[in-house]
Amino acid sequence: MIRFRQSVQLLFLALFLLLLTAASISGISMASLDLFLLMDPSLVLLSAISGRIVLLAFIPALLVLISGPLIGRVFCGYICPMGTTLDGTDALFGPPKKKFFSSARLTGLKYLVLIFLTASALVGVSYIFFAAPLSLITRAYGLVIFPLVSFISREVLDLARPLGDWMDLGAITFAQIRTIRFATQFFILLFFATVIGMAIFSPRFWCRYLCPSGALLALVSKSPIVRRRVSDQCTQCGKCARKCPMAAIDPAAPETTRHSECIVCRTCEAVCPEEAISFGIRKRTGMLPTGGVSLERRQLVSAGLIGAGTAVISLTGLTSLYGKQGEGQVRTPGLVRPPGALPEMAFLSRCVRCGECMVACPTNTLQPIWLKAGLPAVFSPALTPRRGFCDPSCHECGAVCPTDAIRPMSPLDRIWAKTGTARIYRRKCLAWEFQKSCMVCDEVCPYDAIEFLKEEGSKVPVPHVLEHKCAGCGYCEHFCPVQHQAAIVVTPMDALRIEKGSYEVEAKQKGFQLQLKPKGRGTAQPEASSDANQGEAPGFDPP
Amino acid sequence: MKRKFSRRDFIKLQAKYGLFMAAVTSGLYLPKIGIASAVPDIGVAVGKPEAATRAAVDLIGGIQSVVKAGHRVLIKPNMSFARSPEQASNTHPDVVKTIAAMCKEAGASKISILDHTLSSAKVAVQMSGIGPACEAIEKNMVHPINDANLYTPVRIDNAKSLTKTDVVKEALKADVLIAVPVAKSHSATGVSLSMKGMMGLIYDRGIMHRLDLHETIVDLAGLLKADLTVIDATRVLSTGGPGGPGKVIPKDTVIASRDMVAADAYAVASFEWYGKRFKPDRVRHIRLAHERGLGRADLDNLSIKTVKL
Numbered sequence: 104m105i106r107f108r109q110s111v112q113l114l115f116l117a118l119f120l121l122l123l124t125a126a127s128i129s130g131i132s133m134a135s136l137d138l139f140l141l142m143d144p145s146l147v148l149l150s151a152i153s154g155r156i157v158l159l160a161f162i163p164a165l166l167v168l169i170s171g172p173l174i175g176r177v178f179c180g181y182i183c184p185m186g187t188t189l190d191g192t193d194a195l196f197g198p199p200k201k202k203f204f205s206s207a208r209l210t211g212l213k214y215l216v217l218i219f220l221t222a223s224a225l226v227g228v229s230y231i232f233f234a235a236p237l238s239l240i241t242r243a244y245g246l247v248i249f250p251l252v253s254f255i256s257r258e259v260l261d262l263a264r265p266l267g268d269w270m271d272l273g274a275i276t277f278a279q280i281r282t283i284r285f286a287t288q289f290f291i292l293l294f295f296a297t298v299i300g301m302a303i304f305s306p307r308f309w310c311r312y313l314c315p316s317g318a319l320l321a322l323v324s325k326s327p328i329v330r331r332r333v334s335d336q337c338t339q340c341g342k343c344a345r346k347c348p349m350a351a352i353d354p355a356a357p358e359t360t361r362h363s364e365c366i367v368c369r370t371c372e373a374v375c376p377e378e379a380i381s382f383g384i385r386k387r388t389g390m391l392p393t394g395g396v397s398l399e400r401r402q403l404v405s406a407g408l409i410g411a412g413t414a415v416i417s418l419t420g421l422t423s424l425y426g427k428q429g430e431g432q433v434r435t436p437g438l439v440r441p442p443g444a445l446p447e448m449a450f451l452s453r454c455v456r457c458g459e460c461m462v463a464c465p466t467n468t469l470q471p472i473w474l475k476a477g478l479p480a481v482f483s484p485a486l487t488p489r490r491g492f493c494d495p496s497c498h499e500c501g502a503v504c505p506t507d508a509i510r511p512m513s514p515l516d517r518i519w520a521k522t523g524t525a526r527i528y529r530r531k532c533l534a535w536e537f538q539k540s541c542m543v544c545d546e547v548c549p550y551d552a553i554e555f556l557k558e559e560g561s562k563v564p565v566p567h568v569l570e571h572k573c574a575g576c577g578y579c580e581h582f583c584p585v586q587h588q589a590a591i592v593v594t595p596m597d598a599l600r601i602e603k604g605s606y607e608v609e610a611k612q613k614g615f616q617l618q619l620k621p622k623g624r625g626t627a628q629p630e631a632s633s634d635a636n637q638g639e640a641p642g643f644d645p646p
Numbered sequence: 647m648k649r650k651f652s653r654r655d656f657i658k659l660q661a662k663y664g665l666f667m668a669a670v671t672s673g674l675y676l677p678k679i680g681i682a683s684a685v686p687d688i689g690v691a692v693g694k695p696e697a698a699t700r701a702a703v704d705l706i707g708g709i710q711s712v713v714k715a716g717h718r719v720l721i722k723p724n725m726s727f728a729r730s731p732e733q734a735s736n737t738h739p740d741v742v743k744t745i746a747a748m749c750k751e752a753g754a755s756k757i758s759i760l761d762h763t764l765s766s767a768k769v770a771v772q773m774s775g776i777g778p779a780c781e782a783i784e785k786n787m788v789h790p791i792n793d794a795n796l797y798t799p800v801r802i803d804n805a806k807s808l809t810k811t812d813v814v815k816e817a818l819k820a821d822v823l824i825a826v827p828v829a830k831s832h833s834a835t836g837v838s839l840s841m842k843g844m845m846g847l848i849y850d851r852g853i854m855h856r857l858d859l860h861e862t863i864v865d866l867a868g869l870l871k872a873d874l875t876v877i878d879a880t881r882v883l884s885t886g887g888p889g890g891p892g893k894v895i896p897k898d899t900v901i902a903s904r905d906m907v908a909a910d911a912y913a914v915a916s917f918e919w920y921g922k923r924f925k926p927d928r929v930r931h932i933r934l935a936h937e938r939g940l941g942r943a944d945l946d947n948l949s950i951k952t953v954k955l
Contacts, residue, residue: 257795261795268819271755271756272786274786276758276816277758277760277786277789277791277796279767279790279791279792279793279795279796280793282793465766466766494766533855533856539855539856539858539859540833540834540835540859541834541855541859542833542834543852543855545833545889546764546833546888546889547764547889555833564833582764582852583852584851584852584853584854584855584856585852585856586852586856620889620890620891640836640919640920640921640922640924641833641834641836641920642831642832642833642834642835642836642837642929643836643919643920643924643928643929644836644927644928644929644930644933646928
């Protein structure tokens with residue numbers, strides 16, 4: 104039976120990784136790439152509370168919750184990629200040196216975590232990313248493991264290149280593996296390593312004592328229909344209790360089961376020397392007490408107060424945008440959100456920091472931030488144009504976002520989803536400051552938002568940003584040949600952050616004209632382009 | 647590096663003398679063609695892209711004079727932009743395809759068609775039409791080269807300012823380099839033709855902007871000196887280059903030369919740029935290349951042969 108469970112676990116882990124990999128391949132944007140995230144009960148419930156939303160996409164989590172009263176915490180034992188990963192890493196650690204931790208008080212900790220998160224979600228602040236298992240594990244695989252794998256494959260490919268060359272396989276000689284890099288990787292790793300490292304105390308420490316989704320499932324799995332059954336053959340040897348990874352069996356009374364802790368792994372069934380244990384539909388007779396956890400009311404109230412308090416303190420932070428922004432402009436400078444990101448407060452309340460958008464981003468411009476915009480914004484995505492541009496024909500981030508913190512939109516509307524406005528730092532600009540005939544920003548701008556004009560006292564034409572045509576895509580900043588800080592930089596100014604409605608309508612209302620340079624047919628008629636203005640022939644020497 | 651190029655120069659020299667000798671000795675069966683006019687410096691053909699490409703190259707001695715059996719060939723088109731062929735920001739796919747086909751007919755052992763794209767690599771290869779067109783000749787010839795691992799650092803001897811750069815490894819391995827640029831305007835360098843196009847074979851173009859674009863283009867042409875240049879002027883992007891959109895003038899012309907500078911100079915002189923006419927020496931990198939002896943921009947002293955198809 105254990106083999107069977109492990110196979111199922113590996114199958115689901117493989118599916119999880121497959122969907123994550125599919126998200127990373129541009130062009131694949133199925134709606135179901137975020138399936139596992141949407142199965143996470145606490146992630147979905149808490150997002151619904153903090154973001155004040157109910158989405159049809161939340162159905163998978165609902166199904167998982169419904170499975171609790173029927174079959175117990177099967178999700179934890181068979182499906183959850185965090186559980187499977189921990190089973191694997193726990194095996195590497197081996198059994199804990201000391202006696203298993205099995206404090207009943209500690210078992211209650213996960214409920215306190217859940218209450219903490221629920222209270223802060225009620226205030227409207229999402230701290231899900233600290234503890235929702237699918238947020239943690241997707242982020243770890245997507246933003247730490249995935250770049251690692253791509254790095255190694257790239258090195259292997261480089262070794263194989265001469266071979267490909269020798270065998271005349273152009274496909275290998277010129278194969279290019281996307282190099283993916285992420286900021287804050289060690290902080291992400293720190294979260295993950297902490298969860299894994301707890302194996303020194305007990306197997307599945309996370310699932311037993313900390314996981315808020317485990318807590319939610321435990322609440323609905325107190326007395327499942329399909330459950331562990333112990334027959335009269337039981338000699339109370341206690342072997343099952345010692346082997347149970349979840350400490351769901353009381354060593355003093357091995358015939359009883361804490362069903363809310365049981366993940367139906369069926370280890371007890373396998374190790375029982377008397378074959379007294381089976382899993383099946385509960386019988387009327389032999390119903391034994393389900394020694395649950397009792398938490399003091401005081402603890403519950405404290406957890407709630409601490410959660411709400413933390414949330415309120417977050418809202419009073421300098422960078423918080425709650426309510427009136429107060430005096431001055433304290434928005435985080437240079438924080439450019441992906442196209443279609445909701446207004447900042449709503450965005451942060453919905454974003455679960457799973458990192459799917461960053462995995463999906465084909466140019467790697469989406470990067471997690473650390474404390475730049477305060478604790479509530481940790482690991483949230485930001486455009487990093489020096490790393491990559493944001494292609495106006497791409498909206499993979501919105502397609503994979505599980506909670507629509509980045510709104511999905513039509514390709515036509517996408518062009519209007521302005522993320523910011525480019526500004527020129529003339530003192531760094533090759534044309535303005537150094538009188539060199541550089542026009543890279545104009546060359547690469549997909550919106551034709553750069554105009555080169557001949558200024559008085561300037562030998563060469565110099566760039567200007569036509570702000571009403573600029574969408575903040577960052578092509579200019581990315582390709583600007585000036586080193587380090589570019590001479591043209593995307594700022595979050597005038598980004599369109601709307602909760603609903605069309606970006607085109609909103610942009611036009613604000614006087615923006617965001618149009619891509621024509622792509623399809625050639626323009627046979629002379630363009631009223633900035634380059635042709637004033638009868639100049641840029642780049643030619645005077646006679 | 648140096649040895650590589652001197653070998654290529656040697657092959658070139660050999661080919662030149664071979665042709666010269668052939669012209670001399672073939673007086674028997676080619677009585678009407680004089681020595682001077684046997685192989686013009688520049689061949690120009692007017693017609694449909696494919697036919698004009700073949701005709702222009704044939705005028706200057708045919709592809710066999712450049713590509714020998716077993717040669718490894720690197721073709722450098724313009725396919726940097728996610729633009730359609732009509733917009734003239736990229737080389738016409740039929741011109742590139744024809745050159746590839748001709749190299750294959752001449753017995754090339756390996757043909758690579760490479761460019762370091764500005765737009766997203768896959769989109770540029772698709773939208774330029776070059777990827778799909780060349781698939782028909784042979785699979786796996788067209789590659790965007792945007793990965794730093796494909797490049798290797800190289801010193802450029804005799805350079806004035808770009809003394810070293812990372813160049814695509816294939817450029818060092820290839821026996822023959824063929825430039826197949828489109829004729830287009832360029833807002834910083836006047837025009838973007840074969841010499842400017844070599845920026846598509848190096849990794850860091852930014853430094854060329856920071857130094858001096860014209861001078862570094864000539865430095866680079868000293869390193870990446872095409873053995874054959876075929877300029878696609880089937881349509882000319884007369885304004886708005888390099889990316890466009892701009893004024894596109896149909897010209898149905900293909901220009902071929904063994905001399906990059908001569909081909910570029912001819913293209914400058916032959917078409918209208920920003921509504922005006924220019925002498926080649928108004929483009930600084932062409933003038934500098936001529937002065938440094940990389941090639942000849944003195945069109946008056948060159949033999950030019952034109953055919954209309």
